[in-house]
Amino acid sequence: MGALIAHIGADSLFTDLGLGQSVGLVHLLITEETTAVRPHAVAAVLRNITFTQERYDSFIELQEKLHQNVCRKRTLVAIGTHDLDTISGPFTYTAKPPGDIRFKPLNQAKEYTAQELMSLYKTDSHLRHYLHIIEDEAVYPVIYDSNGIVLSMPPIINGDHSKISLNTKNVFIECTATDLTKAKIVLDMMVTMFCEYCEEPFTESTEHIAQLLTKMCLRSEVMSDGEQIEVEIPPTRSDVIHACDIMEDAAMAYGFNNIPRTTPRTYTIANQLPLNKLSELLRQDLAAAGFTEALTFALCSQEDIADKLLKNISETRACRISNPKTAEFQVARTTLLSGLLKTVAANRKMPLPLRLFEISDVVLKDESKDVGARNNRRLCAVYYNKSPGFEVIHGLMDRVMQLLEIKPGQGNGYHIQAADDSTFFPGRCAEIFACGKSIGRLGVLHPDVINRFELTMPCSALDIDIEHFL
Known part of the structure; x- marks a missing residue:
């Protein structure tokens, strides 16, 4: 042809x-x-x-x-x-x-x-x-x-x-x-x-490997040296982007169960990414402390991360979606707190107290990165009850520091000090320092924040950057 x-x-x-x-x-x-x-x-x-x-x-x-x-x-x-x-x-x-x-x-x-x-x-x-x-x-x-x-x-x-x-x-x-x-x-x-x-349609190779690839819609033929196969990727296989994809197709056509087991010629040891390993360990211990893990959306509305938390959207370093299909998914979240509060609102009929936590990524603008933004792994927890429960959240922070083997104190230890944050009730907010750097905040949420999330009871929250501990 x-x-x-x-x-x-x-x-x-x-x-x-x-x-x-x-x-x-x-x-x-x-x-x-x-x-x-x-x-x-x-x-x-x-x-x-x-x-x-x-x-x-x-x-x-x-x-x-x-x-x-x-x-x-x-x-x-x-x-x-x-x-x-x-x-x-x-x-x-x-x-x-x-x-x-x-x-x-x-x-x-x-x-x-x-x-x-x-x-x-x-x-x-x-x-x-x-x-x-x-x-x-x-x-x-x-x-x-x-x-x-x-x-x-x-x-x-x-x-x-x-x-x-x-x-x-x-x-x-x-x-x-x-x-x-x-x-x-x-x-x-x-x-x-x-x-x-058409009068002269496409033709296919008759060699064995080429036949296998042909089953997977990959046109192939053996080259003159007899050792290499030339493979043509058709337009209908836009998923093929690398030579390994062709080898995978050949193996699938041959049958994975028909391939004899062999010992790899290279010796490697798989290992979990340190950040993910730390996240998993913390999840287990926070669950053991009586908190229930939540998994919330990575996208949210501008109102969720700004107005409802009494913040200005320009101060949040939020990455906006250029063509959002719905008002619920306008920006990438810059905090886990709004997602947890929406989860509490959806479960407010459940028996009190409600203890929720999430360890996930937020997205922040960062001009030093080639894509203009970066992911940041954070730990956030909320306690919702008839009383604020600041001591519960404070105790959870102490437990997290104990697990991370960071002792109380200045210098290489951790401590908290009073801070002003519009999301929290005045005089009931503290900034958390560890090894001399600010890593997050804890406190009792402002009543206006509670109301804007359609809640009726006091709530305290903890928000920590856990990447700092790696």
């Missing part, structure tokens, strides 16, 4: 597949106007394909499935398929004002302008879901052939002139996109899955 690939412009890719003989390469030209709305396009041709009703239905269904998942409901990629014999190249992908685009859309009896089509499809049960993608843009994307015939107005509708049928022999596939990588993946999947119905 022959494959001709050409790059036309910076963001286009065209592939012509089907016959082993040389065929004329058709061009898809991209104009600068598309950068304002949908800048990328890739295309391919399947030649001498044979459609049956089953294959045709599968071809259409594949497009719809891809539109819903990889294409993210056409927002990332929109697929158009056309009968190549009804149109002529080179093709032009451009963008024009809606009033300047006029064509006969798929399954319609007359021509419409783009503006008229947007109004027409507002009541269409299928297409109305995609109108929002371009309806507010000053220009709409459109693809023409060399005779000025409109192939499609992506991502909304194809033209009726070039629609495919059971008699179609040569298929022109175009994908317009806002994400070039996704466009290539989608096009490759379309071509790979239906190239087998």
Whole structure:
């Protein structure tokens, strides 16, 4: 099977597949106007394909499935398929004002302008879901052939002139996109899955290892030296990113249970990450102290870590989510306290007292890191009862220090001293120092904090940075 690939412009890719003989390469030209709305396009041709009703239905269904998942409901990629014999190249992908685009859309009896089509499809049960993608843009994307015939107005509708049928022999596939990588993946999947119905389909190696890899959809062949295998990763296996993935596929095809047991030639000893080991040990002892472990969301609302704790969001060093899907997940948490208080609120009907703790990571902005943020492992505990229970939280802190073999006192020991913190009740907050550095705070929460979390009883809390002890 022959494959001709050409790059036309910076963001286009065209592939012509089907016959082993040389065929004329058709061009898809991209104009600068598309950068304002949908800048990328890739295309391919399947030649001498044979459609049956089953294959045709599968071809259409594949497009719809891809539109819903990889294409993210056409927002990332929109697929158009056309009968190549009804149109002529080179093709032009451009963008024009809606009033300047006029064509006969798929399954319609007359021509419409783009503006008229947007109004027409507002009541269409299928297409109305995609109108929002371009309806507010000053220009709409459109693809023409060399005779000025409109192939499609992506991502909304194809033209009726070039629609495919059971008699179609040569298929022109175009994908317009806002994400070039996704466009290539989608096009490759379309071509790979239906190239087998062309006159000369894909072929496979007959060697044993190549056969095993072929079972896993990896095209392979033995090279001339007889010792190496050349493996081609198809577009449908985007999960293969390293040579070890190929070896894993070969082992899976062979059968893991069929591989004889051998002693490794290298001697290694696995060991737990020190921070995780410390976290696990502390979890066991905090549970033994009568506290119940909670596991809360790593994302939360800005209100949870700022307003409800009587803090200013600008002081929290919070990393914001650029496109949050819900108000509950706007930022990465900077404290474990808000999650525990929400857990207490959800379980306030349980018998008192409620003793909860969590040992997990928070995320803080840090310009010294290459990603601009860092994880910080913290221990947080709360005690909720009819009385504040400061002595309970203080005793828990003493127990944690005992487990860490840090004795009370200045210098290399630990001590607490009065501190002001808006989250805590005035005069009931202390800063914790260990080995000369501040590692956290404990105290009785401010009544306004209690109310904002919809609680009715006093609550005391402990918050410690445990990475300091490594």
